[in-house]
Amino acid sequence: MKTLTKKILDIDAVRADFPILATRVNGHPLVYLDNGASSQKPTAVIDATDVYWKETNANVHRGVHHLSQKATQQFDKARESVRVFLNARSSKEVIFTAGCTAGINLVAQSWGRASLKPGDEILISTMEHHSNIVPWQLIAEQTGASVKVIPITDAGEIELDVYEALLSGKTKMVGLVHVSNSLGTINPVKQMIESAHRVGAKVLIDGAQAAPHMRVDVQDLDADFYSVSCHKMYAPTGVGVLYGKQALLEAMPPYQGGGDMIHTVSFERTTYAELPYKFEAGTPNIAGVVGLGATIEYLAHLGDQLLDAPEGDLATRLDACFGWIHQRESELTAYGTAALGEVSGLKITGTAANKAGILAFTLDCAHPHDIGTVLDNEGIAVRTGHHCCMPLMRRLGVPATTRASLGLYNTKQEIDRLVSGVRRVKEMFE
Amino acid sequence: MSLELRELYQEVILDHNRRPRNRGKLEEPTGFAEGHNPLCGDNIKVYLHTNEGRVAEVSFEGSGCAISTASASLMTEAIKGKTLEEVEAVFREFQSMVTATGEAEEHPDLGDLEVFGGVREYPVRIKCATLPWHTLKAALQGEEEKVSTE
Numbered sequence: 001m002k003t004l005t006k007k008i009l010d011i012d013a014v015r016a017d018f019p020i021l022a023t024r025v026n027g028h029p030l031v032y033l034d035n036g037a038s039s040q041k042p043t044a045v046i047d048a049t050d051v052y053w054k055e056t057n058a059n060v061h062r063g064v065h066h067l068s069q070k071a072t073q074q075f076d077k078a079r080e081s082v083r084v085f086l087n088a089r090s091s092k093e094v095i096f097t098a099g100c101t102a103g104i105n106l107v108a109q110s111w112g113r114a115s116l117k118p119g120d121e122i123l124i125s126t127m128e129h130h131s132n133i134v135p136w137q138l139i140a141e142q143t144g145a146s147v148k149v150i151p152i153t154d155a156g157e158i159e160l161d162v163y164e165a166l167l168s169g170k171t172k173m174v175g176l177v178h179v180s181n182s183l184g185t186i187n188p189v190k191q192m193i194e195s196a197h198r199v200g201a202k203v204l205i206d207g208a209q210a211a212p213h214m215r216v217d218v219q220d221l222d223a224d225f226y227s228v229s230c231h232k233m234y235a236p237t238g239v240g241v242l243y244g245k246q247a248l249l250e251a252m253p254p255y256q257g258g259g260d261m262i263h264t265v266s267f268e269r270t271t272y273a274e275l276p277y278k279f280e281a282g283t284p285n286i287a288g289v290v291g292l293g294a295t296i297e298y299l300a301h302l303g304d305q306l307l308d309a310p311e312g313d314l315a316t317r318l319d320a321c322f323g324w325i326h327q328r329e330s331e332l333t334a335y336g337t338a339a340l341g342e343v344s345g346l347k348i349t350g351t352a353a354n355k356a357g358i359l360a361f362t363l364d365c366a367h368p369h370d371i372g373t374v375l376d377n378e379g380i381a382v383r384t385g386h387h388c389c390m391p392l393m394r395r396l397g398v399p400a401t402t403r404a405s406l407g408l409y410n411t412k413q414e415i416d417r418l419v420s421g422v423r424r425v426k427e428m429f430e
Numbered sequence: 431m432s433l434e435l436r437e438l439y440q441e442v443i444l445d446h447n448r449r450p451r452n453r454g455k456l457e458e459p460t461g462f463a464e465g466h467n468p469l470c471g472d473n474i475k476v477y478l479h480t481n482e483g484r485v486a487e488v489s490f491e492g493s494g495c496a497i498s499t500a501s502a503s504l505m506t507e508a509i510k511g512k513t514l515e516e517v518e519a520v521f522r523e524f525q526s527m528v529t530a531t532g533e534a535e536e537h538p539d540l541g542d543l544e545v546f547g548g549v550r551e552y553p554v555r556i557k558c559a560t561l562p563w564h565t566l567k568a569a570l571q572g573e574e575e576k577v578s579t580e
Contacts, residue, residue, distance in 0.1 A: 026432060367495035369470045370439075373552065377435045386471050399471035399493050424431075428439060429447070429496065 007306050009324060014302065015409045017042040028379030031414045036181050036209060036358060036405030037383050039234050041291075044301070048294030049236060049287045060286055061260060061277075075286055078293030079276070084314045085296050086226065086243050087217040092275040093249065095242040096284050100208040101131040103227030103242030104175070106279060107204050108135035110255040111225075111248065115202075116172055118144030123166055123201075124175040125150040125158055126395050127183060130388040132175045132206040145172065152395065156183035156350040164195055171201040178210035182387040182403065183350025184333070184358025186210075190221050197222065202248070208232055212407070213329060213356040215322040218243050230288070234407075235295035239288035242279070249275050256281040302408075325408045329357045332406055336415045343422055345430075349401045357406035359415075360387075363422065366429040368402040374428065375402075375421045382418070437548030438555070439496065442504075447496035452489045452506035465492075465565030465577040467557055472498045474562055476569045485509050485517060488566075495558050497549065502562035504542055514570060521563050528559050 015021050018040045023030045032040060052074070058067035060075045076091075083091045097103040116122075122136045126149055133147075140147050150163045167174075174196045179186050193203045204225040210216055212233040218226050225244045231237040244252075254261055254272055258281035263271040272278045300314055303321035312320075336359045340346055345364040363371060372384035383403045386393045393399060404418055461478035472494035479487035488510055490502040509517045520540065527537050528549045537544050549559045561577075568577045 367470075367493075367499075369472075369495035369555070369558065370497070373438070373555065374435065377432055385469065393471065399473070429444065 009302060009305055011409070011411060015411075017044070017298070018409055019043055019046070021409060025379035025381070026377050031378075031380040031417050033359075033404035033406065033410065033414065033418060034381045034383050035212070035407035035410075036232070036387075036403060038231050038237065039212060039407050040409070041234055041236065042295075042298050044298040045235060045291050045294045049291040052287050052290045056290075057287070059283055071286055071290075074290050074293065075284070078289045078296075081293050081296040081314065082241050085211075085216070085318060086228070086241070087219050087315070088243050089219065090246060093243055093246050095244065095249075095276045095279045096289055097227075097240040097242050098238055098285070099231070099240035100206060100227045100229035101135075101240075103225075103240050104131055104204065104206065105135045106242060106255045107225050107227075107244070108139040110252045110279075111202070112136075112139035112143060112145075112173070114251070114253055116140070116143035116145040119170060120145040120172040121168070121170045122147045122173045122175065123150055123163070123171055123196075124148075125163075125177065125187070126152045127156065127158075127180045127185065127389065127392050128175065128177050129181055129206060129208070130390070131208075132177060132204075133391070136173070136175055149391075152392075155352055156180065156185045156396075157352045158185075158187055158192070160188070160192075163192065167195055167199045167201065169199060171196065171199050174201050174203045175206070176203065177206045177208075178216075179207075179213065179356045179358075180350065180389075180392075181209045181358070181405075182360060182389045182392055182401065183352065184355040184360070185350055185352035186214075186354040186356050188354075189223070193222050193224075209356070209358075212325075213322075214326055215319060224248055230292045230295070233295065234298065236285075236288040236291040238285045239292050241292075246275065249279070254278050254281070258282045260284075326356075328408065329406050329410075332410060332412065332415060333357060333359065335412055336404065336406075336418070339415060339419045340422065343419065343426065345426065346422065349396060349398070358403060359406075359418075360401045360403040362398050362401055363425065363429075366425050368400040370429065371402045371422070371425050374425045375418070378417070378421050378424070380418055380421050434548065434551045438552055440545045440548065442542060442545045443496060443500040446500035446503040450490075450499055450503040452503065452510075453491065454489050455491060456487055456489050459569075461569040461572060463565050463568035463577060465561050465568070467494075467498070467561050468578060469554075469557070470495060472558060472561055474498065474502055474565050476502075476562065476565045478566075478569050480514070480570070484511060484513050486511075490562065490565075494561070495555075497546075497555050497558040498561050501546060501559045504545070505562050505566060508541065508543055509566070517566070517570070521567065524563060525560060528556050 058071045060072040079091045151159045196203045202224040205223045208229040211228045228241040230239040261281040299321045300317035303317035306320040349360040368384035456477035459477040465474045474492035477489045488506045
């Protein structure tokens with residue numbers, strides 16, 4: 001039940017939660033518009049990891065001593081928070097990884113080796129990040145399966161009719177990005193998953209750019225696998241989450257062998273631990289996971305301030321927070337698209353009807369690298385290049401783009417500074 | 431605009447970026463190579479005619495940032511008519527200028543190429559300036575493999 005009111009958060013107070021935003025770069029207040037690459041961290045998260053190192057640090061799941069139990073408790077609590085965050089049925093379906101890429105490789109290798117054979121097909125889209133292309137190419141090479149590509153329109157939307165036509169009994173896996181890191185396109189993954197399931201294919205969703213911007217519900221999507229990068233959603237680097245349906249994960253062989261992932265080991269025969277530990281060989285990034293738990297709590301805390309009854313459960317609090325984030329970022333995206341659109345010679349890359357938080361563009365008189373250098377001179381951080389999407393850049397016919405990617409703390413004033421920076425680039429290079 | 435940025439994008443560089451010299455293909459080149467900077471997607475092709483140990487004609491094609499485009503353009507102007515040994519010496523001095531740490535030094539032998547002195551303040555852009563030169567070297571040596579800055 002949603003009790004979201006029309007209350008709006010004080011953005012200055014929210015920004016004050018992120019200490020790095022007060023930094024000056026090249027004599028200017030920092031304008032951080034590279035959230036798609038990595039987001040900044042609130043004090044609550046920085047402090048939580050700091051306190052972990054100072055007061056809790058010990059290995060999880062093996063010690064009987066006080067600190068190990070305390071660390072294990074915090075680690076398990078974070079897993080339960082992630083379960084709510086993604087709306088997984090069980091925390092057994094929540095596997096901690098090193099990042100979104102690691103999660104995709106886990107599925108490609110573990111599921112792929114057991115399930116793919118010559119003649120099978122893996123479908124991916126033109127707008128995939130290299131991390132949702134290369135793992136599939138590797139497993140295809142190893143198993144004799146082939147990778148097929150779903151085309152996109154000039155606006156940057158998946159050609160759904162071609163997708164439907166590509167699906168067949170041969171299709172065993174569909175790898176899809178939920179939100180494109182280069183275009184901002186929000187793909188209709190729920191509908192696409194339904195179609196894939198009709199031919200018996202499994203679907204892995206790359207959620208790296210979705211989780212920071214929208215409430216993800218893996219049950220509603222009916223995703224088989226969903227991989228998340230936590231440092232892009234205000235948590236520390238080096239942590240990712242892989243969601244997988246329990247029955248699939250149980251049937252899959254372990255990906256890496258080692259400590260923590262076993263039940264018993266002998267030189268004759270080893271039995272494996274239950275989920276999720278079967279897929280978590282070795283000591284995990286405990287401090288990172290504790291930080292992730294603090295991030296989810298921080299987002300929920302933002303939600304509290306939007307709710308009439310702040311004592312709601314975690315899911316309700318996150319609903320409120322993401323309702324606010326979505327509204328705020330949509331407004332800023334529309335504002336930025338309009339303002340950049342007024343700059344002559346500028347072309348927005350990715351004009352899908354349904355977009356999240358990405359303003360990518362090319363300028364006819366200047367190369368993205370030069371744009372990035374000039375903007376940096378004014379304290380504005382953007383990403384320039386191919387954004388790990390070389391096949392997409394080829395499809396769009398550009399060598400590279402300049403990308404401003406939004407976070408929950410960005411403001412209209414910052415978009416204004418971006419636009420005047422771009423105008424300065426034009427004055428220089430025209 | 432900061433002093434460093436003005437140093438990086440000197441008027442000569444902006445001019446060669448707007449109107450690159452010796453851009454295009456040479457028919458039946460005696461030397462040819464392609465260069466690529468995977469970091470920013472810069473691509474360059476260098477075409478050469480050498481005659482009795484001298485660069486008779488040189489041209490380039492490709493897409494890149496202002497620094498790499500202007501560097502290619504100014505490079506072609508700088509090496510035309512030079513012996514291969516002289517080209518090698520210019521490349522060495524150019525490279526030492528853009529990678530130098532510490533106080534800026536004068537490089538009168540480099541002529542117009544001295545405008546790239548400001549690049550040393552921008553470590554990530556050094557490869558933009560040197561990509562045309564590495565590609566030229568490969569073209570001179572008749573290397574088949576595509577040059578990469580990585």
